[in-house]
Amino acid sequence: QLQLQESGPGLVKPSETLSLTCTVSGDSISSSNFYWGWIRQPPGKGLEWIGSIYHSGSTYYNPSLKSRVTISVDASKNQFSLKVSSVTAADTAVYYCARQKPYYDILTGTHYYMDVWGKGTTVTVSS
């Protein structure tokens, strides 16, 4: 059964870099056709997509965060990672990783939706 588990520091100081890792079990990142994504949810607010990565390393980022975000994959460890630089209190949130499943359409190509999520990890930005 596929499981995703986020890990990383729960407290980050302002202006520093937030680093999280998502460990995938029950499937191999490198042998599948899925994208792997990061999503966050500030306290009491809605969901915001951060970015996604394919096992080849191809990435897509939310334009509003692109200048500060890097997502990478380590297939040997079956993990993918998130870095957000120059964090502020506005980056305080629960961070989720998720698998993005492909749906192929003959006319418009492949579309990916999030079908399996990790439990989430809380990151607080504070001095």
Add this chain to the structure above:
Amino acid sequence: DIQMTQSPSTLSASVGDRVTITCRASQSISSWLAWYQQKPGKAPKLLIYKASSLESGVPSRFSGSGSGTEFTLTISSLQPDDFATYYCQQYNSYWWTFGQGTKVEIK
């Protein structure tokens, strides 16, 4: 980006009620829409994908419809376990966006 707008923001209902939540996209997304359920302190759970396809294991009282820019999630008979927040999400392109959420509360 494609903006997703849900209505209502909050909905009060009783067990057994038929509940409908609406999601509108700022431009056509064909049928590339998913619905998620989220309970407090938990991760979102996929209910519906491609606007109307029920995810495996999800009760049949949940259904989705719509295409283009207007979509609905319907719960045919609300159960105690269904009180939660529901989000729509478009995946028409490689820039995924969510609605702001609809909280279904006990009346």
